[in-house]
Amino acid sequence: MVLWSVRTRRDGPVLHVELYAPETGNAVTEAMLDELLEAVTAPGPEVRVVVLSGAGDDFCLGGDWLEDAPAGRGIRVAGEKARRVCEAISGNRAVTIARVQGKAVGAGFALALACDLRVGAENASFRLPELALGLPTAWGGLLPRLIHEVGAARVRELILTGRAFDAAEAQALSVLQRVVPENELDQAVEAWAKPVVRRPEAALRVTKALLNSYAAATRMADPAFLDAELMASVAAAGRRTPPRTPGPDQSHS
Template sequence: MVDAFKVLRVRHEGPLLKVQLNSPETGNAVSGLMLDELLAVLDSVHNDPGIRVLILSGAGDDFCVGGDRREFAEFLRTDPSGVAMRTLGTKARRVCDALATSDAVTVARLHGGVIGAGVALAVYCDLRAGADNCRFRLPELALGMPPAWGGSLPRLIQESGAARIRELIMTGENFDAARAAELSLLHKVVPEEELEDAISAWTRPLVRRSAAALRTTKVMMNAYASASRLADASLFDAELLTASVAAGRAGRS
């Protein structure tokens, strides 16, 4: 795969696909462009049965510090109707769904800040390893928004439990890698210099697994863990995100 992306760095190493969020000057904030490029990569994985594992990481000091709030403000300034914001929210949901349902096993390689949309991208990966310098936060309420990015709320509740996620969202508190492991948001915590070895310990056996068995196992686990689509209120997240951001902007004007 030729890396022709602007805010991603993509390397294809046999059965491994390494995808790095590559906008370190913004803390790898998730923009519409980044979502477009992630969708393109994930679509290519769907069409390449040779890829067994996708590793998602971030360049620079942080994995991802959240959504691009400057872009949110610009969208609302230039498009008060909210169409651009709804489109962005829909893309976020599609990316998270694609990570969860990809035929490849998706692995999050986390370090530094893992905040907001960064938590959503990570939690939709099948396996998550973090450096001991990880700092997590779900800041949406403090920013005047509901937790409506990428349909992450039901996934967070599935992984960690409603009571614990309620506390983190309501308080917006920072928490470290050890706490994230207690909440099952991380499967492994290691010193940053050992993070690559920890990821390799997963990928070495995974690339030898039957592609059909991996795919079927993921489908089964998603089916057992998820509520039916008819009952999934996160399908309305794009609308909720648009309405709340617009309302917050109106309140400040």
């Protein structure tokens, strides 16, 4: 399949996967999800690291399928694809690294959070605008993963207020593990990738499986398989009420 909104590049044992729709802020579409799934699924035993990045000024401004079908069908289809993509990233046999610059909003936030390691530029910011857009925060298994990484009390505040937070706060919340000037993002990714690519494939694969298993064991529940249905149901209900014009600060979800 020819990839149009995702670009890939192999650099030895490192696979670079770039969201490539800078004219829309790398807004996630169904086509992009299809391409992402193909790019990150089973990269091969020789690939030790997968780097996820976004072209242009922003990592990803969120999802771009809210108006494409009645009764929430578009959201339901895209939501199911999103779950498969995020599971392919988080469960990848390779170590996955998110390289974040600019804004990571909604679906973009979820894609970054699905990665094992996350480095952000000093200008990076994050936001979960779904509630303001009339949708639940249910995309790609984001909510259980975010609660596990950040903590329920802080996640509750971020979702209910929908406020943006910067890279420094993201690091304090463990959304990011490292923050660097934007011109040092590639060096930071390389500093993480260098020791990982020297690890034996079998040991790396088993270690990742153990880390994922232990993380899953600490969650009370992970109903990510319901995300698409929840979003679609709420979207369909919202269409039966008069539309509300979003404020100027509301990006894609």
